Amino acid sequence: MMMVEPARFAALRGKLERDAPLAPHTSWRAGGRADRLYVPADRDDLAAFLRTLPAGEPVLPLGLGSNTLVRDGGVRGTVILMHDSGAMLAVQDGLVYADAGVASPKLARFAAMHGCGEAEFLAGVPGTVGGALAMNAGCYGGETWTYVARVQVLLRDGTFAIRTPADYRIGYRSVTERDGSPLRGLFTAAWFRFPPGDPATARARIKELLAQRIASQPLQEPNAGSVFRNPPGDHAARLIESCGLKGHAIGGAQVSPRHANFIVNPQRRASAADIEELIAHVRTVVLERTGIELEPEVRIVGEPAPAGEQR
Ligand SMILES: Cc1cc2nc3c(=O)[nH]c(=O)nc-3n(C[C@H](O)[C@H](O)[C@H](O)COP(=O)(O)OP(=O)(O)OC[C@H]3O[C@@H](n4cnc5c(N)ncnc54)[C@H](O)[C@@H]3O)c2cc1C
Numbered sequence: 616m617m618m619v620e621p622a623r624f625a626a627l628r629g630k631l632e633r634d635a636p637l638a639p640h641t642s643w644r645a646g647g648r649a650d651r652l653y654v655p656a657d658r659d660d661l662a663a664f665l666r667t668l669p670a671g672e673p674v675l676p677l678g679l680g681s682n683t684l685v686r687d688g689g690v691r692g693t694v695i696l697m698h699d700s701g702a703m704l705a706v707q708d709g710l711v712y713a714d715a716g717v718a719s720p721k722l723a724r725f726a727a728m729h730g731c732g733e734a735e736f737l738a739g740v741p742g743t744v745g746g747a748l749a750m751n752a753g754c755y756g757g758e759t760w761t762y763v764a765r766v767q768v769l770l771r772d773g774t775f776a777i778r779t780p781a782d783y784r785i786g787y788r789s790v791t792e793r794d795g796s797p798l799r800g801l802f803t804a805a806w807f808r809f810p811p812g813d814p815a816t817a818r819a820r821i822k823e824l825l826a827q828r829i830a831s832q833p834l835q836e837p838n839a840g841s842v843f844r845n846p847p848g849d850h851a852a853r854l855i856e857s858c859g860l861k862g863h864a865i866g867g868a869q870v871s872p873r874h875a876n877f878i879v880n881p882q883r884r885a886s887a888a889d890i891e892e893l894i895a896h897v898r899t900v901v902l903e904r905t906g907i908e909l910e911p912e913v914r915i916v917g918e919p920a921p922a923g924e925q926r
Contacts, residue, residue: 628656641680643880644837646887647689654696658803666773676801678743687887688918697745710764710806715745732812738821739828745802751790760785762807768800788912833871836879843909852876858904865893
């Protein structure tokens with residue numbers, strides 16, 4: 616049970632909600648609740664909030680929840696909502712600065728408008744800059760960390776630090792501390808070095824990439840993008856389709872008939888358990904039939920619902 620010092624907490628400007636539903640904060644629109652949800656007013660407020668928390672209180676940052684499955688039993692501890700529609704973008708000394716709460720498509724358009732090339736791939740990644748940093752989000756040959764000059768992180772004790780890519784181990788959809796341990800601290804900002812580009816060409820490229828997505832992805836139905844990483848030299852979608860799993864459903868969750876590496880929640884009635892069971896089923900069938908073990912790309916957090924307490 617979290618205890619905060621009332622006097623210190625009173626000085627905070629953010630919003631703290633107890634027993635808060637997280638489904639509205641995830642793109643799957645499914646899953647449980649957070650013991651506490653904090654929406655910081657800004658990064659100094661967030662730092663002050665972290666200083667009020669006991670050292671043992673678990674803290675989970677959530678951007679736009681576009682790569683996250685929250686189990687039905689919810690998250691113990693405090694979830695920090697990092698997305699901020701008022702977050703800042705700027706050009707500083709030839710680098711593009713973005714607060715972590717900026718939506719990645721907004722960064723792509725800002726970079727294009729300011730004569731930067733190669734940021735276009737971020738236009739179709741519907742998360743925050745913080746989420747893109749944590750996941751090393753990428754597509755169409757581009758990856759977030761290729762362009763990172765430095766980041767600002769907020770550590771659990773409420774202090775800030777500046778880090779560079781050399782401070783991390785960066786891989787395909789994976790970023791850890793240098794020693795391979797999970798990330799410590801929250802990303803609060805990043806400075807990107809994009810090569811020069813032509814604004815009109817970049818805008819046209821964004822349009823083209825978005826059209827490709829609209830044509831191939833089930834964007835009208837709640838989903839979390841690609842569920843599985845692509846195994847070396849192959850595509851998860853191809854393997855899943857080859858096993859006849861397109862359209863396969865468990866409860867309210869379905870392997871998208873449109874894109875086999877997407878699991879959708881078409882009627883918004885899937886529980887997180889439905890989605891997780893379907894993920895497990897797809898892995899089992901693909902392993903049995905192809906010998907390839909698919910690894911989930913989505914992050915699964917929280918506790919299962921207590922037995923007999925399905926949503
Ligand atoms: C339709 C669709 C298409 C997609 N296409 C792509 C694609 O092409 N390429 C791709 O890579 N991904 C894709 N994704 C997945 C997802 O959008 C990306 O992984 C995105 O970067 C996640 O950002 P988010 O803010 O939503 O992260 P969340 O889902 O909120 O969080 C993801 C992880 O990052 C951590 N995190 C979030 N914010 C911070 C922070 N500030 N500091 C530290 N950790 C943090 C969370 O704790 C969690 O572990 C797609 C998703 C959808 C729904």
